[in-house]
Amino acid sequence: MSEFISKKLLKEKAEKYGVMLDDKALERFDIYAKLLVEWNEKINLTAITDPEEIVIKHFVDSLTVFSAVEIPQRAKIIDVGTGAGFPGVAMLIARPDLDVTLLDSTNKKLNVIRDILENIGLEANVVHKRAEEAGQSKDYREVYDFATARAVSNLRDLSEYCIPFVKVGGTFISMKSAKADEEIEEGKKAISVLGGKIEAKKTLELETAGERTVILIKKISSTSNKYPRPSAKIAKNPIK
Numbered sequence: 001m002s003e004f005i006s007k008k009l010l011k012e013k014a015e016k017y018g019v020m021l022d023d024k025a026l027e028r029f030d031i032y033a034k035l036l037v038e039w040n041e042k043i044n045l046t047a048i049t050d051p052e053e054i055v056i057k058h059f060v061d062s063l064t065v066f067s068a069v070e071i072p073q074r075a076k077i078i079d080v081g082t083g084a085g086f087p088g089v090a091m092l093i094a095r096p097d098l099d100v101t102l103l104d105s106t107n108k109k110l111n112v113i114r115d116i117l118e119n120i121g122l123e124a125n126v127v128h129k130r131a132e133e134a135g136q137s138k139d140y141r142e143v144y145d146f147a148t149a150r151a152v153s154n155l156r157d158l159s160e161y162c163i164p165f166v167k168v169g170g171t172f173i174s175m176k177s178a179k180a181d182e183e184i185e186e187g188k189k190a191i192s193v194l195g196g197k198i199e200a201k202k203t204l205e206l207e208t209a210g211e212r213t214v215i216l217i218k219k220i221s222s223t224s225n226k227y228p229r230p231s232a233k234i235a236k237n238p239i240k
């Protein structure tokens with residue numbers, strides 16, 4: 001059967017970050033890439049449509065999370081602002097044991113995710129809510145082992161969106177490209193106020209795509225009920 005992406009390339013590059021993909025996972029990534037490009041003709045999901053670039057900049061980039069932190073079997077994870085499923089859907093394909101929630105404020109993107117999940121035969125909780133609303137609901141607040149976010153907001157504001165989801169002892173994983181140090185500096189007060197502590201910063205070279213940084217923020221105490229605030233307040237009066 002013909003392939004849309006090079007499964008060989010994906011398998012090799014994922015292995016470099018310690019992620020072993022079996023034939024089933026590679027097949028699922030192939031279907032995912034094909035549907036992503038098809039849907040992208042109807043709604044704007046990504047500027048990256050070349051199959052090789054999808055492999056590196058979306059799939060392998062998402063999988064680098066596993067090289068930065070050990071994620072136990074059946075861990076409960078929320079991907080905040082998942083968009084077309086990065087890193088959440090990619091993590092689920094690599095690790096179908098995970099209990100993944102995919103949250104986004106744009107339902108048309110979540111409809112694409114629903115279609116992709118159906119076609120690859122995997123289940124996740126798909127939640128159409130704003131992060132700052134879900135973070136105040138007992139269904140989502142402080143119930144996750146991990147929260148992930150890639151390309152959603154600056155670390156300071158993103159921490160207010162994401163840290164409330166994480167239970168004490170859990171970890172917020174923030175995926176950044178350039179300027180991670182500046183964002184850490186700008187965000188460290190907010191991280192502490194929200195009950196977090198920067199545990200590690202792992203910088204890696206993503207093939208030809210440049211530097212990436214995975215920031216691990218440990219939740220060391222419960223977040224005050226005051227947070228997260230409505231997004232207008234976060235924007236107007238950030239924690240600093």
Ligand code: SAM
Binds near residue numbers: 149231
């Ligand atoms: N994480 C994906 C990725 O790396 O490809 C998508 C990144 S996209 C630039 C940002 C996404 O975050 C969009 O899908 C947007 O709808 C979502 N988003 C932004 N603010 C949000 C909020 N307050 N609550 C939930 N989703 C939000």
